Amino acid sequence: GENVEQHPSTLSVQEGDSAVIKCTYSDSASNYFPWYKQELGKRPQLIIDIRSNVGEKKDQRIAVTLNKTAKHFSLHITETQPEDSAVYFCTKSLYSGGGADGLTFGKGTHLIIQP
Amino acid sequence: NAGVMQNPRHLVRRRGQEARLRCSPMKGHSHVYWYRQLPEEGLKFMVYLQKENIIDESGMPKERFSAEFPKEGPSILRIQQVVRGDSAAYFCASSPTGQGGDTQYFGPGTRLTVL
Numbered sequence: 001g002e003n004v005e006q007h008p009s010t011l012s013v014q015e016g017d018s019a020v021i022k023c024t025y026s027d028s029a030s031n032y033f034p035w036y037k038q039e040l041g042k043r044p045q046l047i048i049d050i051r052s053n054v055g056e057k058k059d060q061r062i063a064v065t066l067n068k069t070a071k072h073f074s075l076h077i078t079e080t081q082p083e084d085s086a087v088y089f090c091t092k093s094l095y096s097g098g099g100a101d102g103l104t105f106g107k108g109t110h111l112i113i114q115p
Numbered sequence: 116n117a118g119v120m121q122n123p124r125h126l127v128r129r130r131g132q133e134a135r136l137r138c139s140p141m142k143g144h145s146h147v148y149w150y151r152q153l154p155e156e157g158l159k160f161m162v163y164l165q166k167e168n169i170i171d172e173s174g175m176p177k178e179r180f181s182a183e184f185p186k187e188g189p190s191i192l193r194i195q196q197v198v199r200g201d202s203a204a205y206f207c208a209s210s211p212t213g214q215g216g217d218t219q220y221f222g223p224g225t226r227l228t229v230l
Contacts, residue, residue: 006157031215105160
């Protein structure tokens with residue numbers, strides 16, 4: 001499948017500030033974009049996802065935006081807390097419609113919340 | 116409701132031995148995906164299986180790697196004649212419906228070390 005470019009690779013913010021992670025992709029077929037959070041030595045956990053029929057989705061302090069024309073999507077975390085420290089991965093599904101398929105992962109952003 | 120289970124959690128093999136990794140999906144899920152994660156990198160899709168069928172193995176190396184998901188029992192990822200480059204964390208995920216955009220839930224992973 002096509003790659004997903006994710007940046008920054010490391011992001012350090014002060015507790016209480018906002019964090020933004022951005023991803024871009026190149027294919028036109030992808031229509032499902034989940035974000036996963038992975039703490040050290042743990043499994044990836046889904047934190048929010050968005051499908052191509054919407055441009056924005058919010059869940060408490062977490063929001064995701066999608067610009068399908070420009071082929072980029074972003075994760076926004078507001079009022080960051082120490083427990084937000086982890087590696088965050090943007091992902092996309094390989095094919096549109098039809099059956100399920102494997103996810104393509106970005107390389108990850110290591111988010112560090114400074115006290 | 117038990118989540119995705121994987122065993123063993125840690126596996127040590129010497130070069131040339133075989134590694135068998137097991138994955139039990141969430142209750143009610145019949146779709147399983149395997150991913151490999153090298154240190155400091157994102158997950159790479161390997162294979163997608165339904166019960167008794169391989170749906171997509173486009174990410175699986177052509178040699179030494181195989182996967183199955185029998186009618187009864189867990190899904191198994193098998194690596195024959197392991198080499199040092201196979202050292203990684205192997206995650207499986209499961210999903211409920213097999214529809215496009217299906218949410219994938221990850222297991223805790225198996226960390227394979229090849230000596």
